[in-house]
Amino acid sequence: GQQVQQSPASLVLQEGENAELQCNFSTSLNSMQWFYQRPGGSLVSLFYNPSGTKQSGRLTSTTVIKERRSSLHISSSQTTDSGTYLCASQGGSAKLIFGEGTKLTVSS
Amino acid sequence: NSKVIQTPRYLVKGQGQKAKMRCIPEKGHPVVFWYQQNKNNEFKFLINFQNQEVLQQIDMTEKRFSAECPSNSPCSLEIQSSEAGDSALYLCASRDRVNTEVFFGKGTRLTVV
Numbered sequence: 001g002q003q004v005q006q007s008p009a010s011l012v013l014q015e016g017e018n019a020e021l022q023c024n025f026s027t028s029l030n031s032m033q034w035f036y037q038r039p040g041g042s043l044v045s046l047f048y049n050p051s052g053t054k055q056s057g058r059l060t061s062t063t064v065i066k067e068r069r070s071s072l073h074i075s076s077s078q079t080t081d082s083g084t085y086l087c088a089s090q091g092g093s094a095k096l097i098f099g100e101g102t103k104l105t106v107s108s
Numbered sequence: 109n110s111k112v113i114q115t116p117r118y119l120v121k122g123q124g125q126k127a128k129m130r131c132i133p134e135k136g137h138p139v140v141f142w143y144q145q146n147k148n149n150e151f152k153f154l155i156n157f158q159n160q161e162v163l164q165q166i167d168m169t170e171k172r173f174s175a176e177c178p179s180n181s182p183c184s185l186e187i188q189s190s191e192a193g194d195s196a197l198y199l200c201a202s203r204d205r206v207n208t209e210v211f212f213g214k215g216t217r218l219t220v221v
Contacts, residue, residue: 031207041145041197041215045110048209084149090207094139094163098151 002028002091006099013106019074021102023087029097030090032063032070037084037101046072046085077106111135114200114213121190121220129216130182133202139163140177141210142185145197154198157183190220 003026031050047061063070087099113132121127142154155165157177177183201212
């Protein structure tokens, strides 16, 4: 079926530490997009990354399509990075399939 | 940055009342999605459109929800008779052609009392 598995479910860091989030997606899905959701709802697109590596500031996304996996790396975490990170992959009929999310807490 | 506009941001309805929310997709985006995010933060796909045509919808959407994306007007999602279980964040998103980046609006938070 169409599945996206995300790990870890939650992560607690001290400010300055790095984070690595992972998503695995089934063979019937294509591409990968990473979102950040603020407490209160807004979904912000971080990366659309169907393959390869993309970087934006302290964030890096790497998708290895052959291995059906994608990662999001956050370097030198800050308290403002706290929130929920979601990966999603596109399936049939243009539908987005979401992972379960990683709740990140960064403390000072 | 997303340019998908959803209104209203908050909506409070009594059980049995109609609840209607609107979405203006990014200009030039032919594909529009509606998702429901429940209190457990789980996403449920409701319906999507390409231009004005429905691509896919779930059973719930067929029975109690109505949605449309008319040309030159906002898209809309309407719950015909609200139930307590419909309380959730309703997210609209849009996208250009196949397999491109999806952009979400800020959502409409529906509370059914």
